[in-house]
Amino acid sequence: MARYVALIDGKAGAYGVVFPDLPGCTAMGKTMDDALAHAAEALRDWAAVMEEAGGKVPRPRSLEVLRRDPELKRALAEGAGLAAVPLVRETGKPVKANLSIDSGVLAALDAEAQRRKLTRSAFIELLARETLTKVA
Numbered sequence: 547m548a549r550y551v552a553l554i555d556g557k558a559g560a561y562g563v564v565f566p567d568l569p570g571c572t573a574m575g576k577t578m579d580d581a582l583a584h585a586a587e588a589l590r591d592w593a594a595v596m597e598e599a600g601g602k603v604p605r606p607r608s609l610e611v612l613r614r615d616p617e618l619k620r621a622l623a624e625g626a627g628l629a630a631v632p633l634v635r636e637t638g639k640p641v642k643a644n645l646s647i648d649s650g651v652l653a654a655l656d657a658e659a660q661r662r663k664l665t666r667s668a669f670i671e672l673l674a675r676e677t678l679t680k681v682a
Contacts, residue, residue, distance in 0.1 A: 547678070548633045550606045552585050553618065554578060555626040565631070566618055567606050568592055585631050593633055603633075634678045640667075 554563045561581035563573040571592040575581030593603045609628070612618050622628070647655070659669035 548606050549630040550589060550633060551609060551612050552582070552629045552631045553621055553626050554581060554585075554629055555621065555624075556581070563588075563629075563631075565589065565592075566612055566615060567604055582629055582631065585629075586634070589631055589633050590635060593635065632678055634675065645670075 550565050550567055552563045552565050554561060556562050559576050561575050561578050563575075563581050563585040565571045565585075568589070571588055573581055573584035573588040575584050596603050655669065656666055659666050662669065664672065
């Protein structure tokens with residue numbers, strides 16, 4: 547799974563995120579957490595649109611290479627921060643998976659899925675999405 551470096555800047559109530567490797571891929575949020583969650587969605591959507599248009603999603607540059615970028619250096623000097631955002635693609639094609647899970651954990655998982663009115667599979671997918679799209 548590729549992780550793209552994101553540049554986050556702003557102030558309380560208005561944060562913006564840009565991806566130096568992906569021109570035009572941006573996100574915003576009232577909090578940093580919101581902005582970064584929106585950045586994961588923007589990254590996924592940007593990649594899908596790029597590929598649908600026949601383009602290629604560039605490979606992420608390493609942090610070492612990005613730190614030499616003059617624009618990135620300037621933004622960091624002005625107080626911007628960096629985060630690594632994972633690209634989690636959605637295909638819309640479900641596949642079967644055989645998992646081994648502790649029986650107690652499975653019982654708790656099933657109970658929570660039922661409480662949320664979800665199937666076991668839907669709940670596991672929800673947990674996976676939340677975990678995979680957390681920004682490092």
